[in-house]
Amino acid sequence: MFQVKNKFIKQLLGSFMDLLPIFVVIFVFQLFILHKPIPNLGDIAVGTAFVVLGLTLFIQGLEKSLFPIGESMAYAFSKKGSLSWLLLFAFSLGFGTTAAEPALIAVAAEAARIAADGGMIEQTEIAKNDYAFGLRFTVAFSVGFAILLGVLRIIRGWPLHYLIIPGYIGVVIMTFFAPDAIIGIAYDSGGVTTSTITVPLVTALGVGLASAIRGRNPMTDGFGLIAFASLTPMIFVMAYGMIL
Amino acid sequence: MMTLLNEIFSTLLSTLRDVTPIIFVIVFFQLVVIRRPFSHLKDLVMGMFFVILGMTFFLVGLDKALFPLGTTMAEQLTSPDFINPSTDQLISIAWQDYYWVYIFGACIGFATTLAEPALIAVAIKAQQISGGAIKAWYLRLAVSIGVAVGISLGTYRIVSGIDLYMFIIAGYVIVITQTIFSPKLIVGLAYDSGGVTTSTVTVPLVTALGIGLASSIPGRNPLLDGFGLIAFASLFPIMAVLAYAQFADWINRRAQLKQTEKETEGE
Numbered sequence: 001m002f003q004v005k006n007k008f009i010k011q012l013l014g015s016f017m018d019l020l021p022i023f024v025v026i027f028v029f030q031l032f033i034l035h036k037p038i039p040n041l042g043d044i045a046v047g048t049a050f051v052v053l054g055l056t057l058f059i060q061g062l063e064k065s066l067f068p069i070g071e072s073m074a075y076a077f078s079k080k081g082s083l084s085w086l087l088l089f090a091f092s093l094g095f096g097t098t099a100a101e102p103a104l105i106a107v108a109a110e111a112a113r114i115a116a117d118g119g120m121i122e123q124t125e126i127a128k129n130d131y132a133f134g135l136r137f138t139v140a141f142s143v144g145f146a147i148l149l150g151v152l153r154i155i156r157g158w159p160l161h162y163l164i165i166p167g168y169i170g171v172v173i174m175t176f177f178a179p180d181a182i183i184g185i186a187y188d189s190g191g192v193t194t195s196t197i198t199v200p201l202v203t204a205l206g207v208g209l210a211s212a213i214r215g216r217n218p219m220t221d222g223f224g225l226i227a228f229a230s231l232t233p234m235i236f237v238m239a240y241g242m243i244l
Numbered sequence: 245m246m247t248l249l250n251e252i253f254s255t256l257l258s259t260l261r262d263v264t265p266i267i268f269v270i271v272f273f274q275l276v277v278i279r280r281p282f283s284h285l286k287d288l289v290m291g292m293f294f295v296i297l298g299m300t301f302f303l304v305g306l307d308k309a310l311f312p313l314g315t316t317m318a319e320q321l322t323s324p325d326f327i328n329p330s331t332d333q334l335i336s337i338a339w340q341d342y343y344w345v346y347i348f349g350a351c352i353g354f355a356t357t358l359a360e361p362a363l364i365a366v367a368i369k370a371q372q373i374s375g376g377a378i379k380a381w382y383l384r385l386a387v388s389i390g391v392a393v394g395i396s397l398g399t400y401r402i403v404s405g406i407d408l409y410m411f412i413i414a415g416y417v418i419v420i421t422q423t424i425f426s427p428k429l430i431v432g433l434a435y436d437s438g439g440v441t442t443s444t445v446t447v448p449l450v451t452a453l454g455i456g457l458a459s460s461i462p463g464r465n466p467l468l469d470g471f472g473l474i475a476f477a478s479l480f481p482i483m484a485v486l487a488y489a490q491f492a493d494w495i496n497r498r499a500q501l502k503q504t505e506k507e508t509e510g511e
Binding site: 018019021022024025026029030033034036038039040043044045046047048049050051052053054055056057058059060061062063064065066067068069072073076077080082085089092093096097099100101102103114159160161164165168171172175180181183184185187188190191192193194195196197198199200201203204207211217218219220221222223224225226227229230 | 248258261262263264265266268269270272273274277278280282283284287288289290291292293294295296297298299300301302303304305306307308309310312313314317320321326344348351352354355356358359360361362364365366368369370373374408409412413416419420423428429431432433435436438439440441442443444445447468469470471472473474475477478
C-alpha cells in the first residue's frame with residue numbers, strides 16, 4: 001500500500017475499509033443470491049460518501065471531546081473526594097442519556113402495542129402512552145442505577161463478576177415469573193440502551209476513575225460500566241411487566 | 245437536492261436533541277459542582293461539533309445507502325417466495341430451508357458490527373490503556389464474530405420456535421464458566437463489548453430481519469418472536485472476547501514455554 005501522509009485522508013481511508021464489508025455483503029446477496037439489480041446507484045454512492053465522512057468526523061471528534069471530558073471529570077471528582085456528588089453525576093448521566101434515546105422510544109411504543117394486544121392494558125391511546133412512558137422511565141432509571149453501581153464498584157474495587165453473575169441469576173429467576181409477552185422486550189432493552197455517544201463518554205469516565213484512584217487498574221477496574229447498563233434494564237423491565 | 249438538505253437538517257436536529265441532556269449534565273456538574281472552567285474549551289467545542297456533525301452524516305448516509313436495500317433484502321430473503329419450502333409447509337417447517345437466512349444473518353451481523361462507531365471507540369480506548377497488548381482490530385474482529393454467531397443462532401431460534409430464555413440461560417452458563425478460567429484483565433472489557441455491539445448500524449437491519457422472519461413463518465407472532473435477536477447479539481460477543489483472551493493467553497504461554505526450552509538447550 002502507498003503511504004498516506006495526511007492524517008485526515010488516512011482516517012477517511014480507514015473508515016472506508018471499515019464500511020466495505022457491509023457493502024460487499026449486501027451487493028453479493030442482491031446480485032448472486034436474490035438475482036436482482038442494485039437500485040438507486042446514485043443514492044448509494046452519495047450515502048456511502050456521507051457514511052464514510054460521518055464516521056471519520058465522529059472518530060476525530062471523539063478523541064478531542066468525549067474521551068477527554070469523561071477522563072477530566074473523573075479526575076476532578078476523585079480530587080474533590082465527594083462520593084455523593086460523583087454518584088449523583090453517574091446517575092444523572094445514565095438517566096439523562098437513556099430517557100431521550102430514540103431506539104428506546106421505538107421499543108417502548110412497540111411494547112405498549114404488544115401489551116394492549118395481549119390484554120394486559122386497555123386498548124386506548126392513553127393507556128398505551130402511559131405504559132410506554134412508564135417503560136421508558138423504568139429503563140432510564142435502571143441505566144442511571146447501573147452507572148451509579150458501576151462507579152461505586154470502581155471506587156470500592158469489587159471484582160466485576162461478583163456483581164454480574166448474581167445479575168445473570170436474577171435475570172434467569174425473573175424470567176420464570178415475568179409475563180411471556182415482556183421477556184423478549186426485556187432482553188432486547190438491555191441492548192438498545194447504550195447509544196453511540198454515551199458509550200465513549202461512560203467508558204472514558206470508568207477508565208479515568210480507575211486510573212485516578214490509587215490501587216485500581218484501568219484495565220481490570222475501568223471497564224464494566226456498559227455491562228451494568230445492559231444488564232439492569234432486563235431486570236427492571238421484567239419487574240415492570242410483573243407489577244403492572 | 246432540497247430533500248437531501250432537509251434530511252440532513254432534520255437528522256442534525258434529532259442528533260442535537262439526543263446530545264442535549266448529556267451536555268446539560270456535564271456542564272451543570274462541571275460548573276456547579278466541580279466549579280472550574282473547562283480546560284481546552286476550544287478543543288472540546290470543536291470535538292463535540294465534529295461528533296454531532298459526524299453522527300448526522302453517518303445517519304443520513306446509512307438511511308440513503310444501506311437501510312432501504314438492507315431491509316428489503318431481509319424481507320425478500322425471509323419471504324416464502326424465496327425460501328420456497330420443499331416439504332409441505334402446513335405439516336412442518338423444515339429449518340434447513342432457511343439456510344440463506346442464517347448465512348445472511350451471520351454476514352450482515354459481522355459486517356455491521358465492524359462498522360459500529362461505539363465499538364471502534366471502546367476498541368481504541370482498550371488499545372490505549374492496555375499499552376497495545378490488546379489490539380483494537382483483533383478485539384473488533386472477535387466481537388464481530390460473536391455477533392455473527394449470535395444473529396445466525398437467533399434466526400434459527402425464530403425458525404425453530406425454541407423459547408428465547410433457553411438460549412439465554414445456556415449462554416449465561418457458558419459465560420460464567422469462561423469467566424472463571426479466563427485472564428482477569430479482560431473480563432470487564434468482554435462484558436462491556438456485549439453492550440456496545442448493538443447500536444446505530446446493527447439494530448435497524450437486524451430488527452428488520454427478525455420481524456420479516458417471524459411474519460413469514462406460520463405460527464410465529466412478529467411482535468413476540470421478532471424480538472430477541474438483539475439479546476443474542478449482546479450475549480455472544482462476550483463469549484467471543486473471552487475466548488479470544490484465552491486463546492491469546494494460551495499462545496503466549498506456549499511461546500514462553502518454547503523460549504525457556506530453547507534457553508535450557510542452549511546452556
